[in-house]
Amino acid sequence: MLTLPSSVRIHLCARPVDMRKSFDGLCVLVRQVLREEPLSGHLFVFFNRTRDRVKVLWWHSGGFCLFAKRLEKGSFRLPHPLPEDGSALTLEAVELTLLLEGIDLKASVRRPRWQPPPLKSAA
Template identity: 50%
Template sequence: MLKLPEGVRIWMAAQPCDMRKQADGLSALVQGSLGQQPKSGHLFVFFSRRRDLVRILFWDANGYCTVSKRLEAGRFRVPEPVEGQAAVHLEARQLAELLSLVEESSAVRRREVH
């Protein structure tokens, strides 16, 4: 279970994100597309189009933090968004489940680069 400070909310973008974006690009998406304040201390979750990469953005006391997870095989089980909805509110338990539940049926192992 994820332990978050009191009052922290988790917002998942309903649409896939260009994962070349880093903190500044993601914060612009939070403000423009999600209609939220990126420096609010809330967590903002973005998935790639293939759903094999997730990036989480949040603001701590003095700067942006990003956390990424890329799957070697499979895809994250991302809930279907409601039409017209830019972001989905998640509970900490739901985010923990999203990060651990993977669809294996379409799993393709990445090639290792040496």
């Protein structure tokens, strides 16, 4: 289970990526395709076309971390339909953990949760 602070967002690139890309190539994709800043401390998730490989790029403590996983059989199943424009999906840490463990989240149902009401601005 990933334990990330709630301030860390997880962006999944909907466009298939060449898995030969490393730190610099993925940083370019984060800036140009996802329109995010790679030095933000957020996680950026990339899959290849067949979705049997994944890379996660993360800036932490003055350097980039690159995590990779290759499945020997099967493919990763994304929890949401992919946007047509090739932009990003935002995931929760639990969704990323289950996705990397091979659990298909399409059949799962998220129960409604309480949300605090929006703050009223003083005018």
